[in-house]
Amino acid sequence: MKKLVGLVVFIAIILGGILGYKVVYKASPRDFITKETRIIYANEGINTKNFTPLLSLLDDEKEKEELISEMANLKYISKFYILSDKEFYNVGEKSITGVVDTGYWYFLILKNVNKYFDLKDNVYILKKEYREKYLKNTNSDLYMKNYKGLFIFSFGEKNLKDFIAKDGKYLYNKEIEDTLDIKRDSLLGTVIYNNSGTAFYGVNLLINSGTVENGKVISDTKIVLDEKESEILKNTKENRELIKYLGKNDIYISVDDFSKLDKIIFNPMVIGANVDSKAVLNLWKNLLGIDIEEILKEIDGEVIYKIENNSFMVKIKDEAPEIRRVLAMVTDKNSSLNTGFKIKEKDGIIKIGEDKFEENIKPYSLDIDTFIYGDLDSVNVVGFDGIEAKIHGEKNKIDMKVIIPVEVFKEIMKKY
Numbered sequence: 001m002k003k004l005v006g007l008v009v010f011i012a013i014i015l016g017g018i019l020g021y022k023v024v025y026k027a028s029p030r031d032f033i034t035k036e037t038r039i040i041y042a043n044e045g046i047n048t049k050n051f052t053p054l055l056s057l058l059d060d061e062k063e064k065e066e067l068i069s070e071m072a073n074l075k076y077i078s079k080f081y082i083l084s085d086k087e088f089y090n091v092g093e094k095s096i097t098g099v100v101d102t103g104y105w106y107f108l109i110l111k112n113v114n115k116y117f118d119l120k121d122n123v124y125i126l127k128k129e130y131r132e133k134y135l136k137n138t139n140s141d142l143y144m145k146n147y148k149g150l151f152i153f154s155f156g157e158k159n160l161k162d163f164i165a166k167d168g169k170y171l172y173n174k175e176i177e178d179t180l181d182i183k184r185d186s187l188l189g190t191v192i193y194n195n196s197g198t199a200f201y202g203v204n205l206l207i208n209s210g211t212v213e214n215g216k217v218i219s220d221t222k223i224v225l226d227e228k229e230s231e232i233l234k235n236t237k238e239n240r241e242l243i244k245y246l247g248k249n250d251i252y253i254s255v256d257d258f259s260k261l262d263k264i265i266f267n268p269m270v271i272g273a274n275v276d277s278k279a280v281l282n283l284w285k286n287l288l289g290i291d292i293e294e295i296l297k298e299i300d301g302e303v304i305y306k307i308e309n310n311s312f313m314v315k316i317k318d319e320a321p322e323i324r325r326v327l328a329m330v331t332d333k334n335s336s337l338n339t340g341f342k343i344k345e346k347d348g349i350i351k352i353g354e355d356k357f358e359e360n361i362k363p364y365s366l367d368i369d370t371f372i373y374g375d376l377d378s379v380n381v382v383g384f385d386g387i388e389a390k391i392h393g394e395k396n397k398i399d400m401k402v403i404i405p406v407e408v409f410k411e412i413m414k415k416y
Contacts, residue, residue: 027148029081029099030180032163035171035196039091041082042180043189047075047103051187053212056406078103080189083163088193093140094156097163106149117144123157175205175224183209183220202229217409223398230396232260233371237301241349242315244363249381251305251374251391252366258303259296290329294322300348304357307381311353318348369394384408 033040051071058064079101086095102109117124126135126142135142140155147164154160176192183190188210196204205224210217225233235254246252255261298320304313316323327345329337344351351357366373372393379385388403404412 027150027167029079029083029101029150030177031168031170032081032083032097032099032166033171033173033176033194034166034169036085037083038087038194039082039084039096040176040192040194041189042079042192043081043186044079044180044184046077046080049074049185049187054187056212056215057217057410059410076102076105076109093138094154094159096154097159098153100151100153101149102151106146106151109151110146113144113146123160179205179207179209179222186211186220188212202226202232212406215406217404217406219402219404221400221402223400225396225398227396232257233393233396235301235368235371238368240302240366242302242304242313243366244359245304245313245357246364246373247306247360249306249308249374249376249378251307251372252364253303253305253372254301254366255371256301257297258299258301259293261296290326291322295326298323306353306355306357307376308378309353309355311351311355311357313355313357314350314352316345316348316350323350367394372398384412 029042051074055064055067058067077100079099081099081101082096083099084091084096086092113124116130117126119125122145124144124146126144131138131142138155141157142153142155143157143160144151144153145160145164146152148167152160152164154163173194173196176194179190179192186209190207190209193206194204195206202225203223204226205222207222207224208219210219212218233255236256237254240254243252298317300315300317302315306312324345327343327350329335330339330341331343332338341352342354364373364375370393372391374389374391376382376389376391377387379387382389384404386405386408389401391398391400393399
């Protein structure tokens with residue numbers, strides 16, 4: 001009986017120690033995501049994943065052998081994060097921090113740290129021989145500190161210390177947390193650009209995750225827009241007349257007021273950082289007599305762009321004097337603005353280009369909140385045979401999915 005009681009007590013102590021380690025002592029890489037964090041790379045559940053599909057991305061047998069060797073060590077890693085507070089255009093080597101969570105292997109690995117690192121002023125520095133072996137492309141020292149069950153790395157010693165000081169300043173962001181949970185199984189991990197709280201053309205988050213599955217590379221991208229700024233994409237049009245013409249390799253856009261899209265069409269990322277959008281619009285208006293804003297206002301909520309043959313279908317309002325005036329100018333053979341495009345108008349619908357715009361036998365069914373949609377698979381559109389792409393924008397989110405056969409992906413990598 002005493003032996004049984006002793007065994008129960010022993011098990012209780014072990015379980016209590018594990019629970020205490022996980023709940024009281026152990027930190028998570030997510031604890032260091034604060035409102036200042038801009039760049040997040042996350043790969044969780046590493047020690048439970050089968051990374052064998054990644055071998056299909058390599059042709060060189062030596063590289064495959066090296067990857068297989070590295071994969072064997074992944075059983076010691078639970079989570080891997082890369083974080084930075086810098087904007088993507090300012091990020092540098094010394095502003096990036098790596099966080100490795102080894103789970104229950106932590107104390108065993110900590111015991112062997114001195115083999116690879118020298119300890120100086122309570123901070124570990126990677127030994128020169130290993131830096132030259134593993135970090136050939138940098139002359140900077142790699143600093144490391146073990147902290148609450150994590151190994152934290154940085155090429156900047158100050159950056160490392162500042163990073164650890166963030167503990168306790170975690171800022172919950174539901175979108176980020178949900179993304180990290182949902183995309184946990186992605187072999188290539190998830191990259192998040194956190195733009196929340198800054199005025200960057202209404203974009204809050206840029207998210208991309210990737211994996212390799214069934215001989216295909218799959219990339220999922222999500223753009224989360226600011227709630228207020230996304231009002232420009234609002235759509236209340238219930239009777240969508242152009243959807244029946246929407247087919248494969250077309251882009252469909254539907255918003256209440258196209259003139260509000262000037263923030264997107266004429267933002268510096270599109271026309272250039274040093275270009276004054278208002279000056280461009282005034283130039284068109286004063287020299288050419290074309291009021292772009294009025295033209296956009298006269299669009300009646302729907303546009304289809306057929307990418308394969310560069311054709312447009314535009315629904316216009318009953319009263320659209322500016323559009324009709326410009327159409328007369330560009331179709332006048334004696335006008336300097338004549339484009340040569342084939343243009344027809346019938347029943348408030350303008351067709352521009354060579355496409356016949358035939359009705360789809362199986363028309364798409366889109367939710368009223370959808371403001372952009374596209375289903376692409378043509379080699380003329382995506383550039384390579386076998387690639388599939390979808391884009392779907394609804395409310396304040398835009399989702400894009402690209403599926404690329406592995407062999408095509410390797411061809412793309414070789415070319416670019």
